[in-house]
Amino acid sequence: MQPRIPRQSAGEQDGRRPDGTDAGVRFSAELATVVSGARRRAVRDGDRQVDTAHLLHSLLEYDPEARAVLGDGPQVARLLGYLVQRSIGYGLRWQSAVEDSGALPVVTGVTGFSPLAATAMEDACARARRRGWAQACGVDLLAALVLDPQARAVEVLGRAAVDARTVLARAEDHFESTP
Structure with missing residues (x-):
C-alpha cells in the first residue's frame, strides 16, 4: 500500500528540502524547518x-517572528487550541477533500502539498524576492497563507477570532519596520 503523503527524505527529516521545493535555496533555514514540521504533522x-x-500550525510552533506578528498571549493559545483539535474532530472533514478554492492559480510540481499550500509557498518566495531577499522567511509564508479567504489557515484564524486582513497588514508592517 502506497503512503498517502510521500515519505520524507533523509535530508528533509533534519529540516531541509521538502519534496518539490528548493528549501535550501528559496527558504530560510527556519522556514525549511517549518515546512518539514508541517509535512510531519500531515503524516x-x-x-x-x-x-x-x-x-x-508549524509556523506557530517553530517561528517566533510569525508568532509575534499574530500577537502574543491568548490569541496564539486559542489558535493552537483549534489547530490541535484538528486531529480529534474539528478538521476530520478536511481529510477527504483537497484544499483548493479555485480563486488562485494552482502551482504544479510541489508533491504532497494542497494547491493552496503550494501557492502560498510560491507566494512567500515571491514576496521575499520583491524585497530583494534571496530567501523567504516565516512572516512571508504567514502573509501568503492569509491571501485566499477559502484557505484552511484563514478558517482556523477566523474560528479563533483573528482577522486575516489584520494578519496580512501586520506581516507587511513587520517588513517595513525591519531594516
Whole structure:
C-alpha cells in the first residue's frame, strides 16, 4: 500500500528540502524547518496533503517572528487550541477533500502539498524576492497563507477570532519596520 503523503527524505527529516521545493535555496533555514514540521504533522494526522492549516500550525510552533506578528498571549493559545483539535474532530472533514478554492492559480510540481499550500509557498518566495531577499522567511509564508479567504489557515484564524486582513497588514508592517 502506497503512503498517502510521500515519505520524507533523509535530508528533509533534519529540516531541509521538502519534496518539490528548493528549501535550501528559496527558504530560510527556519522556514525549511517549518515546512518539514508541517509535512510531519500531515503524516501524523493521516492527511492526504500538507495544507495551509498544517503550515500555520508549524509556523506557530517553530517561528517566533510569525508568532509575534499574530500577537502574543491568548490569541496564539486559542489558535493552537483549534489547530490541535484538528486531529480529534474539528478538521476530520478536511481529510477527504483537497484544499483548493479555485480563486488562485494552482502551482504544479510541489508533491504532497494542497494547491493552496503550494501557492502560498510560491507566494512567500515571491514576496521575499520583491524585497530583494534571496530567501523567504516565516512572516512571508504567514502573509501568503492569509491571501485566499477559502484557505484552511484563514478558517482556523477566523474560528479563533483573528482577522486575516489584520494578519496580512501586520506581516507587511513587520517588513517595513525591519531594516
